[in-house]
Every structure is written in C-alpha cells, then in structure tokens.
Amino acid sequence: MKKIFIIFFIFISTISSSYSHKHYPITVDGGFDISSGKLLYNQNCASCHQSNLSGAVDWKGLDKDGHRKAPPMNGTGHTWHHSDETLHAIIKHGLAKLVKNYQGKMMGFGDKLSDKDIDNVLAYIKTYWNEEIYNYQLELSKSN
Ligand code: HEC
Numbered sequence: 001m002k003k004i005f006i007i008f009f010i011f012i013s014t015i016s017s018s019y020s021h022k023h024y025p026i027t028v029d030g031g032f033d034i035s036s037g038k039l040l041y042n043q044n045c046a047s048c049h050q051s052n053l054s055g056a057v058d059w060k061g062l063d064k065d066g067h068r069k070a071p072p073m074n075g076t077g078h079t080w081h082h083s084d085e086t087l088h089a090i091i092k093h094g095l096a097k098l099v100k101n102y103q104g105k106m107m108g109f110g111d112k113l114s115d116k117d118i119d120n121v122l123a124y125i126k127t128y129w130n131e132e133i134y135n136y137q138l139e140l141s142k143s144n
Helices: 002-014 034-044 084-093 115-126 131-142
Strands: none
C-alpha cells in the first residue's frame, strides 16, 4: 500500500500544468469565491465526500466493490498533507489519469470544472480546516 502511494505522488509531481501557479497558495481570506466553491462542491463532490465534508462513513475501510471510500475533506483525513498543486491535479485529472490501472472512484472533473472553479472549491474546503493544519498546508503550498 505504501509503495503505491509513493509511485502515485512521484507521478503527480511530474505533471506539468500550463496553468500559472501564481495563484497558490489558496487562502480563505479573499481572492477566491468561496460561495461559488461551496455550490460546486455540493453539486459535484458531496455525493461521495458528504455535504459536511466528513467523507464516507468508515472511510478507511473498503466499499462493497472493494474500492477505497471517499476520505473526509474537513481536515480529519490527510488531504492537508498535499500541496495546492497536488490537490488541484487530483481534482482536475482524477486519480484514473494519474495512477496506472487505477480502479477507484475519484474521477477527474477537468471537463466540468475550470481551473478557477477547482481553486474555489479548494478555498471552500479549507474553510473547514483548523488554524494549525491550514497554516501547515499553506506553507507546503508556497514551496511549489
Ligand atoms: C464518486 C465518488 C466521488 C466523487 C463524486 C468525488 N470524489 Fe474525491 N475521492 C473519492 C474517493 C473514493 C477518493 C479516494 C481515492 C482512492 O483512494 O481511490 C477520493 C479522493 C479525493 C481527494 C484526495 C484526498 C486525500 O485526502 O488525499 C481529493 C482532494 C478529492 N477526492 C476531492 C474531490 C472533489 C473536490 C470532488 C468534487 C469536485 C470530488 N473529490 C468528488 C470519491 C469521489
């Protein structure tokens, strides 16, 4: 399991995006449209990650098809261990394009959401994070 994650993150970090990275880090205090992010989150993400961002019940287990369940976005999972650039790539491309033979359920939203939309969703997600992890992740995102 650990090995899969390592391969996965090396892969993500090699993805080069034509999208300017000047907008990182994504903050909750201006520059991003949090209410639009909330709306888009509820329309596109809440079905799996829940409208209160708590993730699937018992998210560390597998669902009945053997897939991993949707993790929480509210700061209790590990989402905040990833930089804005990585999170943006996961949401845009999904894991299917990033991980060879991926058979999970996190598909990309690049055809539905613009880069700006994705950043607004991330800004909304960050409103759920406590100060400590918010600041930690902000520092992480400044370095790329
Ligand atoms: C069909 C269900 C489903 C939908 C809809 C969905 N996700 Fe996911 N998402 C997952 C699953 C399952 C995972 C765990 C990935 C895995 O292990 O395969 C995941 C993983 C993630 C991750 C990585 C989490 C982490 O903690 O490392 C992020 C970020 C994410 N989703 C954001 C979103 C956003 C934002 C949306 C809406 C635009 C969305 N997801 C919509 C099922 C979904």
